[in-house]
Amino acid sequence: MKSLLTDTAVKNAKPKDKPYNLTDGGGLYLKVATAGKYWRYNYSFNGKQKTLAIGVYPDTSLKQARDKHQAARELLAQGVDPSSHKQEAKAAERALTENSFELVAREWYGKFSGKWSKDHAANVLTRLEKDLFPFIGGKPVAEIEPPAILKCLRRIEERGALDSAHRAKTTAGQVFRYAVSIGKATRDPTPDLHGALPPPDRKHFAALTDPQEVGQLLRDIADYHGVPETVTALQLSAYLFQRPGEIRAMQWSEINFETAQWTIPAERMKRRKAHTVPLSKQVLALLDELRPMTGRRTHVFPSRTDINKPMGANTLGGALRKMGYDSDTMTAHGFRALASTMLYEMGYPADVIEKQLAHSVGNTIRQAYDRSQHLDQRTAMMQQWADYLDSLRGGAQVIPIRRAG
Template sequence: MTRDTLTETKIKSLKPKTKPYKVSDGTIGGLHIAVSVAGGKVFYFAYRFDGKWRLLRLGAYPLFSLEEARDLARDAKKQLAQGVDPAAATKAEKAKVRANATTFRIVTAQWLAWRQSALGAVTVDDTVKRLERHVLPRFGDKPIAEVAKADVKAVLDTLQAENKYQTLKKVRNNISQILRYAIDQEIPGVEVDWTKLVHRQYANLALREKHRAAITTPKEIAGLMLAIGAYRDSSQLTHLALKFSALTFCRPGEIRRAEWDEIDWENKLWRIPAEKMKMRQPHLVPLAKQALDVLRELQTISGHTRYLFPSVRSTERPMSEATVNGAIRRMGYEKHQMCAHGFRGMASSILNEKGFNRDWIERQLAHAPLDKVRAAYLHTEFLEGRCEMMVWWANFLCNKD
């Protein structure tokens, strides 16, 4: 290593050799520039701390000038005089900057991208909307390392005060998953899943939440079907979405995102792919004559598009989640009486009351996740019974029983 004082001119003249080499500054002890076999030049500061030699990378030339490198080396010497390891201090400062730039919103996007392959499209969409509505406006732009128990508690307290217990459980679970993802990714400053420390404050939510509103008596159901029939005058597409919801009692998201290429006309089935299902398993929906009639009428409206029920604003998007619920309100039903999800409770109540095989009903509701063997068994062994049940249900709704 040469002991001559470095200058900008000398640095520019340094040429690569067959092996890496370094040239000392000659002004500040420990400061030198390393030259790689490819010709790259980097300033370093060598020093002893706790009896060991250490190396601090200052920056690459010419992005860092000689004077800038000397200033950094002087700062490092001051830290050494104060008993501080310059390399450790630099690493901590970089981690702090990185942590401050990593907001809860950014980590949420990373977590969603990581989880997307394991979640259905409906679940992803619902999760995004839930977080955008209840969480991200509160602390989405805050560095995730600074998100505290008080932040999480404020969100959950608001939902509890609004008696939104079902949403509270889902939001709490989402926040927990995001924080645990950040911990697993070793994002600086994130060490605690705060939802675990407030869990007891929101216990027994299942006892407090009300079941989704649903009409369950034959007389009320008859009145609902009459109201759905009359809604044709307001909107034919929404009228058909309401009727199809009643006939198939699938989840609202599954109805809205139904696509024409999922309809098996020959076998009278609606084949919903696994990625659209909550339980991530393909689902078969037997189509009774009345459901097929709805589809034939729909063909004249949306048969040329991707979705059975496209958005009024763009045929490239499905109908809004608020459309069916809004129609139910305009038909005169309050929130505590009926909602889009209520068609499922309505069907379950009547079919169980009529003594249909409980396995048929639960499978048709697509409630429980199944192992591959049992899923295959239920798809084949129970399909005939489910077809009979769906025909009975359609006749019941249309007063043909």
């Protein structure tokens, strides 16, 4: 195939009154028009005359145009239509872009950030744009594997921000779970990183206390695709904030639906003293829903392998891990710290909160004489707490509500 054009001829070609073509050979030509110079390739496919747009000069040089022209001729020799091949390649590239981690994350952020506080929304966006997008933002969300995420987290850890690394992992998990929900991914890979980061320097059980993050946690629990007993046990952990062992071992005989109270016997309490827990309307509704499933068993949450035993010790923590909350971010025991911290901020007296937690209040002398259960106050507090959690889960304003005077 004889080439006719030169770089100088292409450069010096000037527009005329009407567009005209400068032929290079083999169907390749430069179309010169007032608006610019365009490389085109005329060819025949299945008996039809077609034209392939190759590029715009000078962005596409003569040599580049010839290379693309040759590639198109090779496709044609294989029985492939160059124009259709180009469209399919563009569609594939567009699909990769539309399914990228960054695009999905921004879609997730746009959908939920409007219900967050300005500070929380800014922190999440900074976390995404600074720590995640530069490294995995362009990758298809369905193809990102745990090692790629871990590299992001290691970079954060290396700058001395270990707590931020754990938060970035949680945020990434929320994006992946959103991607699963809209059909752009099949799994959340972040639970595979459990134990990959050292725990932050914390003295207590890990727990979320930011209202925005608590709201997201409650939504994640509601959307969790586990067995109903596990979902309800996690929801009750938030509403009642009793110890995980007490929640798991709850028995139907201990619940009084008429008085809306759960009495935990002394032998199951840490301090070997019976404990009465007021039940909110939300808790009673959850128990009513569960009663047809486990109401004939001894335990409200029976084991899946032995119905005569309560739910396994690792079930609740394992469910949180599957949701993307590692043990350095949120634990089953952490619901107690979560409630305690937020209730103090809501203005409830320490005695009432500590009594609900079944903690000893004051010195041994005071404990000997103090028989008060603060039951009326705790009943009101537990209903307000349940209502507040519902508002967080629904994404309402999260300015801490204050207890009634």
